[in-house]
Amino acid sequence: MDWADELAQKAVGPQVVNDSKTPSGTVHVGSLRGPVILDVITRALRAQGIQTTLLYGVDDLDPMDAQALLTPDAIEREMGRPLAHVPDPAGDCHASYARHFGGIFIDVFAGLGINPDRYYWMSDIYPTGAMDPYIRLALDGAALVREIYRRVANVQHPERWHPLSVICPTCGKVGTTMVTDWDGERVFFECRPDLVTWARGCGSSGWISPFGGAAKLPWNLEWAAQWSLLGVTIEPCGKDLSTAGGSRDRSDAIAREVFGREPPLNVPYEFLNIGGRKMSTSKGRGAAAHSIAEVIPPEQLRFLFLRPRPNQAIEFDPEGTDAIPRLFDEFDRFAAATAGREVKGELSPGYEATFRYSLLDPVADVAAEAAAFRPAFAHLALLLQVPGVDVTTRIEAEKGSLLTDRELAILDERVAAARAWLDGYAPDAARLAVQRDALPAAADALGPEQRRFMADLSAAVRRGSPLGGDAWQAAIFASAATDALPARRAFEGIYLAFLGRTSGPRAGWLLASLDQAFVLARLDEAAGFVASAAADGGPA
Numbered sequence: 372m373d374w375a376d377e378l379a380q381k382a383v384g385p386q387v388v389n390d391s392k393t394p395s396g397t398v399h400v401g402s403l404r405g406p407v408i409l410d411v412i413t414r415a416l417r418a419q420g421i422q423t424t425l426l427y428g429v430d431d432l433d434p435m436d437a438q439a440l441l442t443p444d445a446i447e448r449e450m451g452r453p454l455a456h457v458p459d460p461a462g463d464c465h466a467s468y469a470r471h472f473g474g475i476f477i478d479v480f481a482g483l484g485i486n487p488d489r490y491y492w493m494s495d496i497y498p499t500g501a502m503d504p505y506i507r508l509a510l511d512g513a514a515l516v517r518e519i520y521r522r523v524a525n526v527q528h529p530e531r532w533h534p535l536s537v538i539c540p541t542c543g544k545v546g547t548t549m550v551t552d553w554d555g556e557r558v559f560f561e562c563r564p565d566l567v568t569w570a571r572g573c574g575s576s577g578w579i580s581p582f583g584g585a586a587k588l589p590w591n592l593e594w595a596a597q598w599s600l601l602g603v604t605i606e607p608c609g610k611d612l613s614t615a616g617g618s619r620d621r622s623d624a625i626a627r628e629v630f631g632r633e634p635p636l637n638v639p640y641e642f643l644n645i646g647g648r649k650m651s652t653s654k655g656r657g658a659a660a661h662s663i664a665e666v667i668p669p670e671q672l673r674f675l676f677l678r679p680r681p682n683q684a685i686e687f688d689p690e691g692t693d694a695i696p697r698l699f700d701e702f703d704r705f706a707a708a709t710a711g712r713e714v715k716g717e718l719s720p721g722y723e724a725t726f727r728y729s730l731l732d733p734v735a736d737v738a739a740e741a742a743a744f745r746p747a748f749a750h751l752a753l754l755l756q757v758p759g760v761d762v763t764t765r766i767e768a769e770k771g772s773l774l775t776d777r778e779l780a781i782l783d784e785r786v787a788a789a790r791a792w793l794d795g796y797a798p799d800a801a802r803l804a805v806q807r808d809a810l811p812a813a814a815d816a817l818g819p820e821q822r823r824f825m826a827d828l829s830a831a832v833r834r835g836s837p838l839g840g841d842a843w844q845a846a847i848f849a850s851a852a853t854d855a856l857p858a859r860r861a862f863e864g865i866y867l868a869f870l871g872r873t874s875g876p877r878a879g880w881l882l883a884s885l886d887q888a889f890v891l892a893r894l895d896e897a898a899g900f901v902a903s904a905a906a907d908g909g910p911a
């Protein structure tokens with residue numbers, strides 16, 4: 372990947388790469404783009420010999436502001452409280468709502484080969500007092516902060532507004548409080564019933580010390596304070612935060628003017644659009660990362676995010692389409708090219724780095740991985756639907772030798788993915804119902820030229836057995852050309868003779884997945900039918 376290696380070449384001195392996330396609910400697949408980019412930057416820096424720390428934060432003092440995952444009786448009580456203080460909705464498997472959902476995304480990251488050196492939880496950091504110096508700077512600089520919001524984002528806070536959210540000592544909510552005064556040691560706070568629409572404060576107010584975990588900074592200030600506290604030098608962020616006057620601009624200005632430190636390098640990245648819909652964490656729609664992970668193994672998922680540059684949006688529509696088989700095919704093409712084999716079609720420059728960074732193991736033997744035998748996904752999806760096929764034996768026959776342990780692991784992973792794809796994503800055309808017992812009735816529609824093609828294909832296969840789907844595909848094209856039959860009509864003939872319909876999966880792979888003796892018998896039957904039918908003066 373040119374961009375990450377370029378970035379790494381420009382870096383000077385030790386680097387701290389950081390990102391953080393509010394653990395508000397299930398992780399959607401689109402929200403994995405950032406962590407994958409973070410991981411690749413870290414790998415690229417380390418490959419340059421640069422000492423690099425990868426951090427990932429959980430912003431778990433953020434208020435609960437989405438009631439979708441709360442039971443009705445919990446909404447009034449929990450909305451507005453810090454996520455770290457809301458009970459685990461899944462029962463008592465974790466200490467809090469935040470730990471439950473934070474745990475899910477940590478597991479997803481680990482499954483993708485992303486292993487930060489440290490996860491930090493803001494609910495752990497505030498009580499240590501480590502944030503107190505930034506709270507003090509923010510309160511002392513309240514007028515400046517208000518001016519920054521006005522100047523950078525055109526947001527007008529009231530004159531008495533101070534950049535701090537107290538955790539209400541009465542009701543425990545953080546999303547409902549406003550600080551209106553600061554005497555150098557204590558703040559005056561109000562817990563307002565009407566501050567936000569999604570949570571109701573209890574109405575209490577008073578003077579309180581804001582330190583040691585009693586309060587948290589608002590998001591833009593907390594973000595900038597994290598950079599100072601942790602020494603962050605690189606922090607990519609999504610395009611929605613990177614717009615002019617947006618969150619990143621505000622935090623950059625606060626970092627410089629309030630906390631006196633240059634903000635980290637930004638690498639803005641675009642969204643993943645699933646079926647044309649923008650995927651973001653807060654909208655609560657689209658595919659959950661853990662369910663996509665069942666059908667797209669980690670290396671192909673990393674590849675999905677890494678093939679385009681960060682500033683390019685990704686369009687991905689896995690339901691009822693061939694998008695997932697195509698993703699595997701592209702991965703395999705990048706692997707083949709990396710192994711030095713000739714591949715069809717254009718390849719983006721840096722394909723070798725894209726392949727390398729898609730691998731799960733940062734220190735994998737790239738050449739060995741690239742050279743490993745990988746059965747085509749669509750071919751596996753067909754084989755799995757043919758009764759009585761020993762997939763491993765069949766794939767070893769196509770490879771021409773036994774699979775290595777690594778290749779067996781790849782095969783197992785792909786078989787599981789192909790099954791999940793057939794169960795939940797595949798278009799009807801990919802579903803195979805080979806009519807094994809007899810020539811389907813629909814084959815009556817075969818024309819004489821299609822039957823002649825069947826006979827020629829049968830003869831060609833008897834002269835030399837094609838090995839694998841590509842070879843079968845080539846044999847189909849060759850026989851069709853011999854008979855001057857358009858390829859489309861040849862494919863249609865095969866679908867009629869084997870499936871009893873006029874469309875289907877790639878015909879070469881279909882025939883390759885079936886027992887050759889059966890294929891020959893069926894071709895002969897379909898071809899022979901013309902002779903007897905012709906003798907009768909036409910198909911009956």
Ligand SMILES: [Zn+2]
Binds near residue numbers: 459465
């Ligand atoms: Zn739990």
Ligand SMILES: [Zn+2]
Binds near residue numbers: 539544573575
């Ligand atoms: Zn309150």
